[in-house]
Amino acid sequence: MKLAIVGIFHETNTFAPGKTELEDFAQEWIGGNELFHQRYEHTRTSMGGVIDGARVELAAITCGLYTAAPPSGMVSRRTVEALFDSVVSSIDLSADGIVAILHGAMVAEGFPDIEGELVRRIREKAGPSKPIAVTLDLHANISKHMVEQVDIIVGYDTYPHIDAYERGVEAVQLLAQTIRGVIKPVSAFVQPRLLLVPQVMLTDVAGPMQELMDCAFAIESDPKVVNVTVAGGFPYSDVPDAGVSFVVTTNNDQPLADHYAQELSRMAWELRDRLKSNGYPAAEAVAMAFAEEQGPVILVEGADNVGGGAPADATHVLKHLINAPKKCLIVIRDMEAAHFAHRLGVGAVCDAEIGGKSGNLNGEPIPITGVIRELFDGKYTHIGPYMTGQWADMGKTAVIEAGNLTVIVTEKRTAPWDLGHVTSVGLHAEDFHTIVVKSAIAWKTAFGTLCKRIIQVDTPGCCGENLYHFQYEQLTRPIYPLDPISYMEESQ
Template sequence: MESGKKMRIAVAGILHETNSFAPGTTGTDDFRDKEWASDREIFHNYYEHTRTSMGGVIHAVRDSGAELACGVYTAATPSGIVTAEAAEFMMDALVASLDPAADGIVLILHGAMVAEGYPDMEGEILRRVRSAVGPSKPIAMTLDLHANVSAEMVEYADVIVGYDTYPHVDMYERAVEAVGLLIRTIRKEINPVRALAHPRMLVVPQVMVTETEGPFRELMDLAFAIEQDARVLNVTVIGGFPYSDVPDAGIAFIVTTDGDRELAGNYAEALRAAAWERRERLVLNDIQPAKAVRLAFAEEEGPVILVEGSDNVGGGSPADATHVLKRLIHAPKKSLIVIRDEEAAALAHELGVGAQFAAPIGGKSDRLHGDPVFVSGKIRLLSDGKYTHMGAYMTGQRADMGLTAVVEAGHLTVVLTEKRTAPWDPGHVVSLGIRAETYHVIVVKAAIAWRTSFGSICKRIIPVDSPGCTGSSITDFAYEKVRRPIYPLDATV
């Protein structure tokens, strides 16, 4: 930097967790419908004072005394393959939006985005950005813990910082960390070099929880211990996203040191070996729906959380699976389920509060996730579905479930939403006047992130093994592109 010149940091991003096995595709409108920001006013009105990655970037840049140059930032709810048209449009828009006068760039990416023709979208984004800004301008990148990391990603980004938590409650802190390392790189205080290691393992998100004891928490603790070495700038532990059928899917480790590539490689290899040693412990044993429901109602105290991970909205599922719903129609105790059904939500709004609702719901995306289930009950509440995150996950972020209806059918409360809604925040039920603690059974279409909504009140967790595009049995999926051999698809790796 020239002496006396105020530092300028550009920020941009595209976020999508792509499920190769999910029905349908994801287009430009899916990104515009959720969020699309491209100027300073929108950035500050929408993200300032939020515990999001963008909120962290805004605050870290401001606290450093630098200026923020806002580029295109967009995201879509996890879903199927991104169309080639949407990919090209968004990449062109992102690169064109970057301030050429910026001293460094922060890219907020997910890491598991897949598009038609681009199995490694983040690698392609980085390649295009690097081509546009040249080889010497520092680039920092934040990644989700469920990224699939390629060698190209590690090559083109100078600084890579991934989330340390699942549920992801530290995205703000990791963005602040990335900005700090970027600024030190711009000032030539550090020379970040990186090493990548893949243990060749596919694991489901449910075993990546970091808030309780377990094999993945152990890997995180090993990473934190390595970061105590003054020569190490960052250690990122990646759980991977097994529902993206791409060559680099799976667990990965990125170690960044200050100029010592051999040290980075040695530490990355140690983490690779540690993950491999734990491979058999990183397998989930779920329970069939009928048995899971029986066990839940047999519990004396609730809430009991039925984790329908096979319909995990945060993993790209359609959110309309009915394998658990059909076993709750005659629930003997208070039960709660949120399910996406655009037609049913619209019908409820036509009928009005207090009217009798009677229609088949769910099971409309495909046959894998079940058939529609007839529900008859009273419409208790109607809503536009808008709320603001009030919990630990993305605090302050605005959310939109679309047209929403609360239907009470005996002991069963069904929340019908127009849009797919992940149970990431208690606001998704609190905004509807629902007190989750009064229910004996709560069904969550999630893997782990539901804990930021109901973790503090649940008395027992029962993982449900049902068909779906985010199912817990890796060997059930017809992988075609993942690099083989890989555990547990292959006996030897």
């Protein structure tokens, strides 16, 4: 058996400033078996899972193009066309099946459903009978069109996402069973018309999202069920299909798939009032943090969530940390300040205005005078449970200490998914009383085992938790919580 592997991975925030261009994908542009294995073998990524899954199935893999860019703004038209051409042309048509590693919330000018369009083009090239499996992020905005083009959809089961590897293995396993004729996948797809913020999609503690996942796992215990994908969706992509969705795949039993999909949809609808998040204004949140005797206390600045495409330079919290009474840490992306610090050198006093340079939503630059304690090229490897072994690059990085405030200034946006972005510059999270994370939930794979308290901060930004602040133009309406809507209206 031979399997072709391709993929594009990008989470697009259509409210974020700027556009995502082809050069943004250059950092992770991997084509051919040698490079693919060199980059991903022995990593706990989807790609590493595909490699190991194929080995278990005694299948050869032929790697076309896999590319990814950090979450960011709208993808340009020229970029998406180039990506389509490069990925589709790289597929080995002699393969018995195809695995596409996708995100599910990628958007480009003229293409609100990039993954749906990509799999349509793959299907057109591969023909109607060649099995196709895709892996998706839990924040995918799945479309009916996407489901109709493929045989298998396998979405992440966790948030923070720590099962990308397992889902890659599973996708290969189910694809191999399809090729061998062991299963004949049929799928049901349903959208309960719910728009959720990432903060309420936590799956590793008791709550509504965990209850949905437990229900999905119970359904998967039915021997006729092949896979259940629960997608929380990504509310910062203004597209028709944004929101919660479910895909239930059975072994040639469409009525059963339909039944289970509707069961999950009704359950999600009944949980809707619990699927809400509320935070505190920045000044109040900071005061609450410093009032705690023990740390680390995590201030979650979700509105500037790097993992959701935000600029990572918001200063709404930073301005309240000047002259902090206890040791605190924040990471700010500021290319100018990072380069300035590198010119000054370790031990020099850096007097600079930091952050607040990407737009009105992100506050004003904050004057900071501090000593440069460390300079770093920004390259590290994930050491924690999130995609262990994945490469990361913060660009030119400087550690500036101003009294009790430590600022890690980075050239590039880097999400706090791994402790490596702190330990790589010689810092230890447990040494700080308060840590600001520009994330929604995924920060837990870095600091979750260390923190003593979590405080949600409600600030402006393109990943804000108050969805009423966003001007949606493409989103299918009505949808909860933005509109008055009943489940019966949705089902019609």
